[in-house]
Amino acid sequence: MLRRGGALIMNHYEEAQKLLGKVLGSLGLDDELSRRQFLKLSGFSIIGITALGPGLAKGSAKPLIIMEQAEGIVLADPTRCVGCRRCELACTEFNDGKAQPSISRIKVNRNINFGPKGLYTGRDSLGNWGNGLIIQDLCKQCPHPVPCANACPNDAIVVKPPLNARVVDPDRCVGCKMCQKACPWEMLSFDSEKNKATKCFLCDGKPKCVDACPASALTYASWQDLTEKVPPRAVPTAVLPPAKAAACIDCHKK
Amino acid sequence: MAKHGGWAGKVLRIDLSTGRISSEDTVEKYKDVLGGTGLGYKVLWEEVAPGTKPFDPANKIVFGTGPLAGTGAPCNGRTAITTLWPTCWPKPLVASGHMGGQFAAELKYAGYDGIIIEGKADRPVYVSIMDKKVEIKDARHLWGQGIRRTTVELSQQFGPEVCVAAIGQAGENLIPMSVVMNAYSHSAGGVGAVMGSKNLKAIAVHGTGSVTIAGKKEEWEKLVKLHLSLLGANNQHVVPSSPQPWAEYYSPGSRWKGSRGNKWGASEPAIDTGICDPHDLNTIAYRTNNAAFYLGDIAWKYTVRGNGCTGCPIRCHTMIKVPSVAAKYGISEVGMNTCGGLNFGRSFFRKFPDGARGMTSMEACMVGMHMSDDYGLWCNYSQLQRDFLKLYETGIIKNKLGEKEFNSYSWDKYEKSDPSFLFELLPRIALKQGELATALGLGTGYMLETWSLSEEEWKKDNRLSYWKMGHPKHHASEEVGQCGVIINTQYNRDPQCHSHCNFTRNGLPLELQKRLAAETWGTQDAIDALGSYTPMNIGKARMAKWSLIRKELHDSLSLCNWMGPWVASPLKERGYRGDDSMESMLYSVATGDPKSREELDRVGERIFLLHRALTIRDMGTKEMSTQHDTVPEWVYNDQEKRPAYTKGTTHLGRDDVKLAMGMFYEEMGWDKTTGAPRAETYRRLGLAKVAEELGKKGLLG
Numbered sequence: 001m002l003r004r005g006g007a008l009i010m011n012h013y014e015e016a017q018k019l020l021g022k023v024l025g026s027l028g029l030d031d032e033l034s035r036r037q038f039l040k041l042s043g044f045s046i047i048g049i050t051a052l053g054p055g056l057a058k059g060s061a062k063p064l065i066i067m068e069q070a071e072g073i074v075l076a077d078p079t080r081c082v083g084c085r086r087c088e089l090a091c092t093e094f095n096d097g098k099a100q101p102s103i104s105r106i107k108v109n110r111n112i113n114f115g116p117k118g119l120y121t122g123r124d125s126l127g128n129w130g131n132g133l134i135i136q137d138l139c140k141q142c143p144h145p146v147p148c149a150n151a152c153p154n155d156a157i158v159v160k161p162p163l164n165a166r167v168v169d170p171d172r173c174v175g176c177k178m179c180q181k182a183c184p185w186e187m188l189s190f191d192s193e194k195n196k197a198t199k200c201f202l203c204d205g206k207p208k209c210v211d212a213c214p215a216s217a218l219t220y221a222s223w224q225d226l227t228e229k230v231p232p233r234a235v236p237t238a239v240l241p242p243a244k245a246a247a248c249i250d251c252h253k254k
Numbered sequence: 255m256a257k258h259g260g261w262a263g264k265v266l267r268i269d270l271s272t273g274r275i276s277s278e279d280t281v282e283k284y285k286d287v288l289g290g291t292g293l294g295y296k297v298l299w300e301e302v303a304p305g306t307k308p309f310d311p312a313n314k315i316v317f318g319t320g321p322l323a324g325t326g327a328p329c330n331g332r333t334a335i336t337t338l339w340p341t342c343w344p345k346p347l348v349a350s351g352h353m354g355g356q357f358a359a360e361l362k363y364a365g366y367d368g369i370i371i372e373g374k375a376d377r378p379v380y381v382s383i384m385d386k387k388v389e390i391k392d393a394r395h396l397w398g399q400g401i402r403r404t405t406v407e408l409s410q411q412f413g414p415e416v417c418v419a420a421i422g423q424a425g426e427n428l429i430p431m432s433v434v435m436n437a438y439s440h441s442a443g444g445v446g447a448v449m450g451s452k453n454l455k456a457i458a459v460h461g462t463g464s465v466t467i468a469g470k471k472e473e474w475e476k477l478v479k480l481h482l483s484l485l486g487a488n489n490q491h492v493v494p495s496s497p498q499p500w501a502e503y504y505s506p507g508s509r510w511k512g513s514r515g516n517k518w519g520a521s522e523p524a525i526d527t528g529i530c531d532p533h534d535l536n537t538i539a540y541r542t543n544n545a546a547f548y549l550g551d552i553a554w555k556y557t558v559r560g561n562g563c564t565g566c567p568i569r570c571h572t573m574i575k576v577p578s579v580a581a582k583y584g585i586s587e588v589g590m591n592t593c594g595g596l597n598f599g600r601s602f603f604r605k606f607p608d609g610a611r612g613m614t615s616m617e618a619c620m621v622g623m624h625m626s627d628d629y630g631l632w633c634n635y636s637q638l639q640r641d642f643l644k645l646y647e648t649g650i651i652k653n654k655l656g657e658k659e660f661n662s663y664s665w666d667k668y669e670k671s672d673p674s675f676l677f678e679l680l681p682r683i684a685l686k687q688g689e690l691a692t693a694l695g696l697g698t699g700y701m702l703e704t705w706s707l708s709e710e711e712w713k714k715d716n717r718l719s720y721w722k723m724g725h726p727k728h729h730a731s732e733e734v735g736q737c738g739v740i741i742n743t744q745y746n747r748d749p750q751c752h753s754h755c756n757f758t759r760n761g762l763p764l765e766l767q768k769r770l771a772a773e774t775w776g777t778q779d780a781i782d783a784l785g786s787y788t789p790m791n792i793g794k795a796r797m798a799k800w801s802l803i804r805k806e807l808h809d810s811l812s813l814c815n816w817m818g819p820w821v822a823s824p825l826k827e828r829g830y831r832g833d834d835s836m837e838s839m840l841y842s843v844a845t846g847d848p849k850s851r852e853e854l855d856r857v858g859e860r861i862f863l864l865h866r867a868l869t870i871r872d873m874g875t876k877e878m879s880t881q882h883d884t885v886p887e888w889v890y891n892d893q894e895k896r897p898a899y900t901k902g903t904t905h906l907g908r909d910d911v912k913l914a915m916g917m918f919y920e921e922m923g924w925d926k927t928t929g930a931p932r933a934e935t936y937r938r939l940g941l942a943k944v945a946e947e948l949g950k951k952g953l954l955g
Contacts, residue, residue: 079521082539082560082569085359089326089565092464093478097471099325100464102363109415112356118414120406123586128438129406132521132558132573132588193464208475212326214482214567215539215559 064149064244070141070223071163074106074200074207080217081134083112083127090212095203096191103189105200106209106218107137116233136217137233139187139200140226141166145248148199151182151238160201167201170194184232259468260321260845261285262362265293266388268381270452271311271373275388280367285847286940289320290810291350292861293368294336295868298348299944301372304872308340309428309451311374317361317419317457323812324362324465324564326478327840328485331563333358333419334809335442339747340430341634343699343724347746348868350809351433353419354563354571355440358812360417363461375453380420382412383459393455397426400628401435408458420456421446422630424684429695431632431683439571439591439623440563443632444747468846477843479535484823484832486510486532486760487541488570488592489752489816492824492832493761494541500531502826505761509547512540519555520575532824538567544592545572549619550611561590568817572596578613579620583674589623594633598622601639602679603671604647618673625676629684635748637698637726640718642679651690654705659688699724713886716893721748722884729755731889732904735787736914737780739906740798743883743915746869752815753801753808758784760822766830767822774821774834775800785902790910795917800855806865807837807858860939866924866931867944876953878929879919885911925955 088104101109110118115126116135126133142148146166149157156172157179159165168179175195180188189198202220210218240248264277265284280289287296294316306312315337322330331354339349361369364383371381375390378397382389396404404420417436424432425446432446449455467474486492487510494501495508512527527540539560545553556576560569573590580587591598599622606614626633633639645651646668652660667675682691693701698720702709712720721727721742728748730738733755741751758767758781768778771793780793808815820832833839838854841847849857866878875881890908892898898907916926923935932955936945948954 079523080525080559082562084539084562084567084569085564086326086567090475093326093467094471094475096464097474098464098466100363100462101359102462103464111414113409114414120409123588128561128573128590130588132561132575192462211536213536214569216536 064146064152064155065144066146066149066159066166067144068159068161068164069143070165070202072165072202072205072220073141073223073226074138074202074210075219075221076106076136076138077217077219078133078135080215081108081136082215082217083108083134084214085109085112086212086214087136087209087218090208094208100191103191103198105139105187105189105198107187108134111135111137137185137187139166140185140230141200141202141223142227143225147182147184147236147238148179148188150240150244150248151178151236153178153241156197157199163202163205165202166199168197168199170196173197178238182236182238184234184236185230186233258845258847259466259843260325260841261289262324262365262367262463262465264366265368265370266366266383267370267372268388268390269373270371270375270379270390270454273390275390277366284367286857287861287864288807288810288857289323289367290318290332290334290812291336291806292810292857292864293318294334294350295348295861295864297370298336298338299864299868299871302338304874306338308338308346308430308448311372311452313338313448313451315371315445315448315452317357317369317371318810319358319361319367320810320812321367321845322840323358323367325467325844326474326565327813327844328478328481329563329566329568329814329817330812331355331358331440331566332809332812332814333361333442335434335445337445337448339444340447341444341697341699341724342746343697343703345873347872348865349444349745349747350750351442351445352750352809353434353436353440353442354566354814355437356417356564357419357436357440357457357459359564360459360461362465363463364459365461365463369457371449371452371454374451378426378453378455380408380456380458381454382408383457383461384412384416385461385463393453396420396455398423401630402628404456405438408456412458412460416458416460418456418458420630421449421454422628422684424630424632424695425450426455427684427686429631429684429686430697430700431634431638431695433630433632435627435630437563439561439595439627441595441627441630441632443634446630446632467844469843474843477839480833481820481836481840482535482538482567483532483825484820484836485538485567485817486822486824487512488544488547488568489759490756490818490820490822491759491761492822492830494530498529498531500529500533503761503763507759508761509544510541510761511543511546512537516543516546516551516554518557518559520558525559535567539569542568542570543572544570544596545574548593548596549616552611552613552616556616558588563814566814566817570816574616574620576616576620579617582617583621583677585621585624587620589620591623591627594636595623595627597636598626598631598633598639599673599676601633601636602642602676603668604643606671614671614673618671618676621673621676622680625680629680631680631684634697635726635728637718637720637748638694640720640726641698641701642694644712644715644718650705650707654693655689659690662688663690697724698726710887714888714891716888716891718888721886723747727886731906733784734758735782735794735904736790736906736911737794737798737801739885739889739911740795740914740918741801743885744802745865749805750815751801751805753804753819754797756816756818757781757821762822762830769829770821770831771797773831785904787899787904787906789899789907790914790917792917792921794914795921798918799921802862803855803858804837806861807854810858810861811837811841813837813840856939860941863931863936863939863941864944867936867941867948870930870953871948871951874951874953876925876928876930876955879915879927883915883929928955930955
């Protein structure tokens with residue numbers, strides 16, 4: 001199995017390499033680059049394999065390399081949040097036609113009462129029962145490696161141009177919830193009425209949550225990397241498929 | 255997925271005597287009354303026999319939400335709780351308490367539009383509703399605990415997103431002046447003891463499901479934004495309280511307190527509320543600060559932020575942080591509530607050494623909020639505190655109590671308006687300790703009866719604001735003349751109707767209000783300037799009818815009658831018009847059942863009429879004009895003995911009020927003399943069976 005997987009990965013590498021070469025050539029970087037060198041050129045590493053060729057997305061044991069950074073991100077100011085949940089309602093009503101905060105891609109309700117730790121610890125708590133501060137949880141539109149996308153056995157989490165939001169392709173999603181277990185910030189939602197995962201897709205640049213906030217607590221901004229800044233809510237428990245993991249080591253080994 | 259938009263689809267029925275849990279189809283069985291109070295009145299009409307007492311197992315408690323609860327329609331956080339009312343005197347009749355918070359939305363997401371609680375558990379229990387999983391569980395470990403601890407313990411068990419509606423010790427001890435409360439500060443008065451009588455400590459609910467919007471999502475988004483654009487501040491005050499660069503008008507009495515320089519001072523760092531231009535829908539939450547409205551500018555420094563119900567941008571529960579109370583009184587330095595709840599502790603005192611808007615007053619608020627919201631005490635629209643003041647100042651407390659009990663209170667502290675006095679009084683009310691506390695916990699009517707005091711005396715005193723049947727006025731003649739009087743005669747508790755005063759107190763100049771009044775009620779004479787009343791006319795009767803219908807509509811749709819209706823708006827370019835069809839537009843798009851304003855108003859009238867029918871049936875008389883719709887003496891009195899309808903007075907003429915009631919009855923299709931609805935009125939509104947039943951008892955108009 002491993003060998004077969006390895007072979008698949010090699011094929012994939014070669015194919016990807018050619019494509020990368022083409023793209024880099026168009027950027028004036030036509031030197032032959034190893035993939036590792038390529039990744040080091042972080043300023044230019046905004047290219048997604050998935051976007052380069054749909055054929056590459058097939059197969060379960062390829063490394064999913066989403067390198068195109070997102071163009072936008074929703075930022076939150078907890079000091080302004082008034083806990084009304086209009087963001088959660090706008091996210092689901094105006095996108096899904098139903099009010100369902102449990103599938104909202106901005107998550108506020110889980111922090112409203114006691115803060116992100118979820119347990120009452122007296123006035124040391126955050127939230128309505130603590131000091132009043134409500135943390136709004138938002139998708140980081142992660143840079144590579146994108147945990148939810150990597151964990152998906154069907155490569156259903158793809159980059160959607162032009163904003164390059166990481167989105168769930170409902171046609172590929174089989175509802176296994178592995179993505180939910182992979183996100184350190186627990187930002188994946190699961191719509192059990194549709195049996196599909198869902199996540200923030202930036203509403204094509206006009207986020208409904210930002211528009212709906214009556215306290216100006218949300219902002220739509222140029223993408224920035226918050227993955228190192230925002231503490232995780234959970235230890236991810238999704239396991240990277242071994243074949244993918246092997247491929248990742250190739251790039252990420254020192 | 256629900257079959258209809260708006261409604262979750264099921265009404266839950268829980269029999270605490272047998273432990274049987276069942277559900278019925280909301281739309282099939284209750285669509286004609288929408289939900290909320292409509293659901294409550296219908297269940298009581300069909301299932302609770304006349305003569306049942308509030309604490310009998312045969313009484314039922316109906317937690318009702320409506321099709322808009324849990325949606326993004328602004329101001330939809332309300333749950334109406336209908337039951338036989340324990341403070342309704344001399345005979346308990348139907349009434350409703352209403353709470354905001356998160357309960358309504360969570361119940362809807364769990365898949366239920368309402369809960370009918372019946373019977374009585376043989377031991378303390380709570381109900382947990384986790385989506386479709388509904389269970390009755392042992393609550394002996396929670397019995398005796400306050401609302402706060404009960405909520406925390408159930409949250410630890412069911413997770414941080416659970417919404418707990420609980421009673422405190424007051425409800426357990428069957429103190430009629432008790433509440434059920436959810437989401438830290440959102441309570442419904444009068445209901446606590448009825449839950450206690452059923453051994454029901456709490457309902458914990460969390461839902462992960464959805465409320466479907468039947469219409470196109472783009473259409474819904476547009477409608478919601480229209481509604482948001484028409485909102486004012488709390489109580490639909492549409493002009494700011496101070497001059498603003500964008501504002502043509504301002505009114506110091508407005509709850510629209512946001513202004514550049516007014517900061518949420520206890521936010522870290524502080525946040526300037528800014529100019530709050532009404533066209534900026536992203537600053538609506540900065541308009542209202544009810545702490546500053548009631549406690550004065552001193553409150554800004556202590557304001558953390560606004561808080562409130564699910565989906566409401568108004569945030570009328572202002573969160574304040576007052577560090578001094580932690581060391582001084584041993585209570586949490588953060589607290590929140592609105593109106594009567596915010597003022598619970600403060601209202602026991604006539605004055606404070608540092609003035610009505612000083613620190614002592616604020617500290618009294620903090621102590622009062624924390625104690626009453628934990629013990630689960632109800633203020634009955636601050637009648638509890640007004641009664642206490644009257645009893646104390648007239649020496650009744652001293653006369654009635656034995657020396658030992660009287661001396662057990664630190665009256666010297668009370669005389670100095672020391673908030674720590676509340677630590678002596680409030681727990682005793684909740685725990686039924688001593689004659690004074692027991693009497694106060696009964697509610698005004700039964701308190702007067704117990705102490706052989708005259709209700710007539712209470713009805714004469716302008717400062718008491720007492721109306722009838724154990725309850726006070728709630729926006730009556732002193733604010734809205736004859737229309738206010740009519741509204742205050744109709745219920746079996748304070749009416750909790752704001753349709754009328756949300757309009758008359760919106761802050762717009764009189765000529766603008768009159769223009770909007772003419773468009774809505776057919777004549778600009780429907781309203782008067784405050785303190786410049788004119789005799790009764792048909793416009794005022796129409797406005798009263800409209801107000802009552804909209805109140806019931808709001809309480810059945812789950813829209814907040816502390817915010818709507820939306821006849822006026824803050825928008826100059828609309829001539830300050832709102833949209834009087836807001837309710838029907840929201841209903842139609844959310845449910846997919848298109849109804850015009852007139853059609854939906856007919857449903858509201860049906861619901862109101864059902865309340866009337868229940869009242870008549872349970873009173874056993876059709877003589878409503880003389881037996882029920884009574885007006886207290888103070889309405890006719892002016893302390894300076896000036897004639898009615900002269901400038902600066904708010905009292906009314908006796909004959910004119912009689913005329914007003916008659917005009918209102920006619921407008922409603924009720925008998926002009928008795929005030930009992932006629933058979934054809936019931937039939938016109940789809941209540942032929944109700945008419946039939948009342949007809950057999952000779953109770954038709």
